[in-house]
Amino acid sequence: MTGTTADTQWKFNARYVVLPTENVDTDQIIPARFLTTTDRTGLGPSAFNDWRYLADGSPNPDFVLNRPESQGAEVLVAGHNFGCGSSREHAVWALAGAGFRAVVSSTFADIFRGNALGNGLLPIQVSPEVLAKLMSLHTPTSTVKVDLEASTLTLPDGETVSFPVPPFSKYCLLNGTDEMGFLLGTSDDAAKYEAAHRSSFSTLAAGAA
Amino acid sequence: MSAPKTLFEKLWERHLVRPQTESTPAVLYIDLQLVHEVTSAQAFTELRNRGLKVRAPQRTIATMDHSTPTTPGGFKAMPVLDQSAQSRKAQLDQLAKNCEEFGIPLLALGDKRQGIVHVIGPELGLTQPGMTVVCGDSHTSTHGAFGALAFGIGTSQVAHVLASQCLLQTRPKTLEVRVDGTLRAGVSAKDVILAVCTRLGVGGATGHVIEYTGSVIRALSMEERMTVCNMSIEAGARAGMIAPDETTFEYLKGRPHAPKGAEWDAAVADWQTLRTDEGATYDQTIVIDGSALEPWITYGTNPGMGMSINQPVPDPDSLGDRSERDSAVKALKYMGLTAGKKLAGTPVDVVFFGSCTNARISDLRDAAQVLRGRHVAPNVRVLVVPGSQQVKRQAEAEGLDVIFKEAGAEWREAGCSMCIAMNGDQLRPGQLAVSTSNRNFEGRQGSGGRTLLASPLTAAAAAVTGVITDPRTLLEVAV
Incomplete structure (x- = not known):
């Protein structure tokens, strides 16, 4: 069905991670204490730091990014109003550094969306119904197909929806x-x-x- | 005759270097860019890598605020710099190097004009009606209080403006937030904007520029208008603005960078045209009855989760859809608060007066009004962090520092401090704070810390009683 042509930078199949939280703010994506860097790189390990790690620094087993099946997933699927709050572009650098190529949500905060597009992290906006379906279809091996040129997202069940770019x-x-x-x-x-x-x-x- | 226009449309059209087309965004001219240490280093690196200069250094001004120490003597007074302090200092040193290399004026630590970017722009008279103002900081919306189009940008865009003095922008929609009536005693601008955020929700104004109108807004001072516009981003708005009027001109006149003499008269004549025309339409309008507002406070983990201080914490089951209920349950769990129970009487650990929202002189006067002759409650830590060195000096000239110190509060140097908790001023895990700042996100004021956003009056009432308190009970005004 998918994967008949080789993946390219802007047309690819990928497994996805579901973070069903709404209004994920950029303070959660990268807490302020990591903003003393003067580089764009190196923030990946700190993405979602306070959700991802326990107080002793060990991975929080309850956080979705730490599950075995999340490793290598390149698309993040999250609740509405993703990326609200601070304008810090570090949030996009951190997500990209953590291996994400796209974020799917039903709405994105304006500044985050601009920052993401500028860095090639695709903000894929879908309807609340499609978002709910994508979350419910999730299995450890299910994949989505992203096609920037066609501006389409193909769900694991083959349904293809377009997204605005x-x-x-x-x-x-x-x-x-x-x-x-x-x-x-x-x-x-x-x-x-x-x-x-x-x-x-x-x-x-x-x-x- | 031209069609009636909103204030936003006038500002937008005035700054078009190239109009928006089907395939390209508009190219917008930027009159003023404010720069600080945290979101600029990578932008200067980009300029250096591409061999670019700053196009208009005279339209750019830098300061140090986000990660600066607010303890007396700063870094120099610290016996040892831990790893965090070393990286903060390195970032500040990098800003100084970048400003030197690219010819940008810098109001560094130690400068009498240093302070939070959104406090010093207005107080120096740099922010003026009709301008476009940007900064790598989402609270740039503050400057909209002057009838400017002001918004936060990412670091790549900081580089764009440094190199070209322009930005690519798609035209946002407009939202009128009209606040009618008259505020009651003990109800302040912070309560107005918190109520607006509750009404709109944390993402309710996404894609829109807000214009605040109505009798309550007209009656606000410039500092109060800045408090309102500052938190526009907390409802997701691209910007917030208020049409300039006599209050605006009175505030600006005589400030160091305001026009003088004949230039002033010409500027005021122009600024008076910056208002929404009769008959112009907004994409959306909401109306709030200002006369009915009470002191407001947040209970959750985003600024849209707020309520009047005497209401019980909303029951998640009473909320709309399932995902909204799940969010509210998660927020209450993080905050350790119980649905259906009133917040009043809840013990607090820390009270923070500060931030680009509420650290101007009028905010400190509000706090002092309650703290005067009273003492901070036992076991409560109270920090007072002025928004700028100039605010600090003014407060000291008025004796407010003495009131704070005698009450048992800490009187600090200017900076963002515990609003963003980058500089070592932070909550410990589990601590509950009443804060005059702008964000109550999880861990915003320190990992595991819990924040209730409120006005300086409400924060001061918590400071002296040690529990969440309606400030009107201490001000002897009607509740």
């Missing part, structure tokens, strides 16, 4: 380009804008205070 984000991901390049390309327009709009505030650099 901003066209520009899709273009950037599929073509390996990024927003920075596009923004630098608008530099002339920014210069025209600056010439037409004089700043009303005296700046620190100009030396008030």
